[in-house]
Amino acid sequence: MKINELARKLGISARTIRFYEQNGLLPGVEREDNRYRVFSDEDVWRLQTIIALREAGMTVKDIREVLESESAQHTVTDRERLRYYLELQQALLAGQWLEMRRMAETTSQMLELLQKEQELPLQEFFELAQQARQLRELRQHWRDHWNFDQRASEHDQQVHTDRAAYPGYNEVLTHTATSVRAAQGERGLDLGTGTGNLAGKLLAQGAHMAGIDQSREMLKQCRSKFPALDVRVGNLLSIPYDDRSFDFVVSSFAFRYLAEPELPLALTEIRRVLKPHGRICISDIMPDEASASVSSPIIVLQNWLEQHDYMLQRTSPYAGVFTLLAVPIRPSSSR
Incomplete structure (x- = not known):
């Protein structure tokens, strides 16, 4: 696929794709003799993974490090690389689902508190919000520190x-x-x-x-x-x-x-x-x-x-x- 077709299929702009390419997230994109970019199936899977990671709030720098660690494995097959991209997305979506679920539970707790109390229970609201923030940070900041x-x-x-x-x-x-x-x-x-x-x-x-x-x-x-x-x-x-x-x-x-x-x-x-x-x-x-x-x-x-x-x-x-x-x-x- 060429860049405009790829952008249309993924629902993003060609400018966004160029930005990822310029920042080293899409290395080695082939070009035809007329210098148009031509994106392979692997490029599509890689780009889809980049979009998912960006939507989850991951920085360009962190995404580059994650994908570079995958690219360093010179012997991986196309099937292994595709599995890697899909597993990244699966883990990401699971984390997002848990976070949305926790937010819904916190909101329900706040509604229950509001119904029980005659006055607005600001302190209880604050404590619930603090607990929710701490849980979110624990999940989001998990890293492999042990190689x-x-x-x-x-x-x-x-x-x-x-x-x-x-x-x-x-x-x-x-x-x-x-x-x-x-x-x-x-x-x-x-x-x-x-x-x-x-x-x-x-x-x-x-x-x-x-x-x-x-x-x-x-x-x-x-x-x-x-x-x-x-x-x-x-x-x-x-x-x-x-x-x-x-x-x-x-x-x-x-x-x-x-x-x-x-x-x-x-x-x-x-x-x-x-x-x-x-x-x-x-x-x-x-x-x-x-x-x-x-x-x-x-x-x-x-x-x-x-x-x-x-x-x-x-x-x-x-x-x-x-x-x-x-x-x-x-x-x-x-x-």
Whole structure:
């Protein structure tokens, strides 16, 4: 396609397309002998992704960095590149949907407050708005600070050699998969699935497994090992699946990367995608009860789960590692 036809199909101006090209977001656009630009199918997919990211508020600089990291993979096929563009859009749309839903819930809370109070409850309005802003910022500012894409090719070797970061790795994964007691045909989700080692154990038990990870390269390794696993780009604060999709959610060695304010948001997301009787099983390095402070991850997790009517079982499959199994006492009508 030439530029005017492409602009018409995408509902943007030719000037906008030129702007993206000049800023390095559409490198290498071919030109005919008469110097007219000719856009390939890949250019169209790339441009559609750029538009989606811009509509979500992402800066040109950040988009360039995201797309440059993809272009650096010289061996990717057209199919892999298209998957990457679609996964970016899927993760983005999931985040936007969650944000719109949260805004609608906050507005409903404000209307309820207004109906109950004789006077305008400005302080309550302010607190609700503050909470909404904090949640939005937590989701929007999530970044991969740990270079998981660079570590993906060595991950499966590292988990067995780096005992400080992954103590008792295989024992912990086996214990987690056993603890959740997946029944044949149940649907489960592995958060921070990495190369899919925990999800693979549950697939072997007969569960239908999905997984999310923020690292595209980890997911490439995962797909090659477990083709039956449904994997998507995402993170624990913005899970790209519908409400009530899963019978159980598991996670191993992933919650350590969450800051304290992010833990309740991650648990709220888990609860959203679980069916009413759905169970949760989380394994990670956590301080024991004797040395844990009130802000320790395990204490924050336990308190939140107990406050939301979960019955807890805590075990230690390996020294320094704890597994929390949470089963709802009764199904929640708020899910």
